[in-house]
Amino acid sequence: xxxxxxxxxxxxxxxxxxxxxxxxxxxxxxxxxxxxxxxxxxxxxxxxxxxxxxxxxxxxxxxxxxxxxxxxxxxxxxxxxxxxxxxxxxxxxxxxxxxxxxxxxxxxxxxxxxxxxxxxxxxxxxxxxxxxxxxxxxxxxxxxxxxxxxxxxxxxx
Numbered sequence: 001x002x003x004x005x006x007x008x009x010x011x012x013x014x015x016x017x018x019x020x021x022x023x024x025x026x027x028x029x030x031x032x033x034x035x036x037x038x039x040x041x042x043x044x045x046x047x048x049x050x051x052x053x054x055x056x057x058x059x060x061x062x063x064x065x066x067x068x069x070x071x072x073x074x075x076x077x078x079x080x081x082x083x084x085x086x087x088x089x090x091x092x093x094x095x096x097x098x099x100x101x102x103x104x105x106x107x108x109x110x111x112x113x114x115x116x117x118x119x120x121x122x123x124x125x126x127x128x129x130x131x132x133x134x135x136x137x138x139x140x141x142x143x144x145x146x147x148x149x150x151x152x153x154x155x156x157x
Contacts, residue, residue, distance in 0.1 A: 011052055011151045013096030019051040020044070020114040020122045026130040031063065041112045041124045042077065045098055048114060049084075052149055057084045078109040078145055085147035093135075093146045100145035109144050 022035060029038025033046045046056055060080070078100055081087075088097055093115050101111040113123030116132055121139070124130045133139070 011149055013094065013152060016048065016052065016096035016114065016149055016152060017116050019048045020116060021132075022051070023047060023130045024122065024132060026124070028124050028126055028128055028130070039124050039130055040126070044122070044124045044130055045112050045114065049149065075108055077112065081112075081145060081147045085149060086152070088146040088148050090143060090146050093143070096148065096152055098147040098149065099135075099143060100147070101139065101142040102144045103142060105142070111142075115146075 023039060023044050026034075026036055026039045026044075028040060029043075030040050031043065032038035032040060033043030033050075035047055035051075039047060042060060046060070049056055058080070063076075081098065081100060085098055088094075093099055095115050095117055097115040099113050099115055099121055100109045101113075102109055103111055111123065113121040113133075115135070116122045119135045120132055121135050122130060122132050125133075
C-alpha cells in the first residue's frame with residue numbers, strides 16, 4: 001500500500017462524470033485498468049481515481065472473476081471502498097458517486113460503477129466493454145453501497 005496521493009480540495013461531480021465517460025468503449029478485460037485498452041469494473045473505478053488524483057491509494061491484489069464468491073464472509077471490494085472513498089446515503093445516489101452492487105442477493109459485493117445521471121451509471125460489462133446503462137429496478141435492488149471520491153462536491157442541479 002502506498003501513501004495517499006495529494007488531492008485537490010474539491011472535485012465537482014461533473015468532473016467525476018466527465019472522467020468516467022472518457023472510459024466509455026474501453027474493452028472489458030479482467031483485472032485491467034487502462035483507458036481505451038481494457039478494464040473491468042474495479043479497473044474503471046480505479047482509473048477514474050487516477051484521472052482525478054494522479055495516483056491510486058493502493059493496488060488491489062490479484063483476483064479471480066469469482067473472487068468474492070469464494071470468500072462470501074469477506075467483503076474486499078466494499079472494505080477497500082470504505083478505506084479510500086467517502087460513504088454516502090444508499091437511498092440517494094447522485095451523479096459522480098461510486099455504486100457497489102451485490103449481483104447475487106445476500107452475496108458479497110462484486111460489481112461497481114460510477115453514477116452518471118439521474119438514472120444512469122457507467123460500468124465495465126463483462127464480455128463487452130465500458131458502457132452507460134440504466135440504473136433500473138434490477139440494479140437498484142442490488143445496490144449495496146454508495147461512495148464519493150475524496151473531496152467530491154455534490155452534484156449541482
